[in-house]
Amino acid sequence: MITIYTTPSCSSCRKAKKWLDEHKVPYEEKNLFNHRIDDTDIEMMLNHAENGFDDIISTRSKVFKEQELEVEDMSVSELKSFIINHPSVLKRPIIVDAKRMQVGYNDEEIRVFIPKRLREMIMRENSEEDFTHYDETLSRYFATMTDEIDDEE
CATH class of the missing domain: 3.40.30.10 (Glutaredoxin)
Structure with a gap:
């Protein structure tokens, strides 16, 4: 924490x-x-x-x-x-x-x-020098979190 x-x-x-x-x-x-x-x-x-x-x-x-x-x-x-x-x-x-x-x-x-899972997504989807897709990766990460919460309910 x-x-x-x-x-x-x-x-x-x-x-x-x-x-x-x-x-x-x-x-x-x-x-x-x-x-x-x-x-x-x-x-x-x-x-x-x-x-x-x-x-x-x-x-x-x-x-x-x-x-x-x-x-x-x-x-x-x-x-x-x-x-x-x-x-x-x-x-x-x-x-x-x-x-x-x-x-x-x-x-x-x-x-x-940043949580480990999100860091892994960022590193997988973006090169070391190019973080231009960072916001898109962030959006996908939050969407998967929302989907997982919905699945639990």
Whole structure:
């Protein structure tokens, strides 16, 4: 299951959710201001981060600047505690599942969250360089999903 960490005023968060909805990719949204994140959330992010906290923390955030903090001077437990108490320091959106993470919204990179069956259809029907038939493949994929739901009923 995909988890997306968002805030209401974040336009990139809205774009990511719209993309996931359009591609019928199920996700759980965790609004950083309404859902208190915990150590488990942070660990999940860090497990996928190539550069540790640098990948998920915005040191340009207001609270980070006001407190004149340096990531290098803080222990892991201090950083986790700081994030839990000040979730606005996290970059947004953070999209994570069991295998991968994307920070921010990128139209191309978000495609890693496309369901495996759809990815296989895309690769079978489109060459590596030519994704001109992507929308047609997407339509056929959603049609087969609808047909399967109809058959189950």
